Amino acid sequence: MQSRLSHFSAGTKGLWAIREVRSIKGETLPFAEKIHVGETEVLDANGWTLSGIRSNTRYTTSEEKAQLEMRQEDLGRSESGRAVMILIKKNAEWWLLSQDERRAIFEEKSKHTSIGLRFLPAIARRLFHCRDLGIPQPFDFITWFEFKAEDEAMFDDLLSQLRSSVEWEFIEREVDVRLEKA
Ligand code: HEM
Numbered sequence: 327m328q329s330r331l332s333h334f335s336a337g338t339k340g341l342w343a344i345r346e347v348r349s350i351k352g353e354t355l356p357f358a359e360k361i362h363v364g365e366t367e368v369l370d371a372n373g374w375t376l377s378g379i380r381s382n383t384r385y386t387t388s389e390e391k392a393q394l395e396m397r398q399e400d401l402g403r404s405e406s407g408r409a410v411m412i413l414i415k416k417n418a419e420w421w422l423l424s425q426d427e428r429r430a431i432f433e434e435k436s437k438h439t440s441i442g443l444r445f446l447p448a449i450a451r452r453l454f455h456c457r458d459l460g461i462p463q464p465f466d467f468i469t470w471f472e473f474k475a476e477d478e479a480m481f482d483d484l485l486s487q488l489r490s491s492v493e494w495e496f497i498e499r500e501v502d503v504r505l506e507k508a
Pocket residue numbers: 382383384385386394412414438439441442443445446449450451453467469484485488
């Protein structure tokens with residue numbers, strides 16, 4: 327059975343070379359040469375590892391799910407020369423809200439899914455949850471995106487739309503890691 331747990335180990339090994347580590351909000355992460363993504367952690371004395379699990383959806387209606395399934399493509403496409411890993415921690419206020427209040431901010435106010443859908447299938451994505459791992463983690467989410475090098479400006483357009491939304495007011499730490507196939 328495939329594990330739902332993935333480790334993102336920064337160091338000298340891995341399929342993805344780090345081009346840049348940018349702090350969008352809060353403390354950044356140290357630069358490293360490469361990132362290894364897999365079910366086992368690759369230890370590196372000068373590196374770091376973040377871990378997350380794939381999980382069930384929280385805010386997706388059946389109609390949105392159908393649209394996502396119709397348009398999205400999986401990670402690992404040979405033509406995807408670029409990847410971006412975005413690490414996100416939301417604030418205590420967000421986590422104190424009820425499920426319906428969070429959904430209203432996520433979609434009715436911020437249009438996260440409807441904005442995102444416009445960028446499929448060019449952008450392939452996967453979301454990993456860190457809060458449910460049982461031991462405190464520096465981030466709540468690890469998000470991973472893959473696309474062709476020429477689509478990076480389009481990806482930045484998606485980011486500027488999401489980062490100006492109400493949902494992003496609840497983000498207290500965000501680090502943006504730009505990658506290319508090593
Ligand atoms: C490529 C287009 C995108 C699409 C189609 C998309 C779609 C979605 C959907 C459907 C969910 C909800 C999953 C659920 O029901 O639990 C979600 C969650 C999330 N997305 Fe996106 N997204 C996109 C881009 C992005 C980008 C660029 C970022 C980061 C800058 C991002 C960060 C997140 C985070 C952190 C969550 C979890 C939110 C939470 O549970 O509080 N997404 N996304």
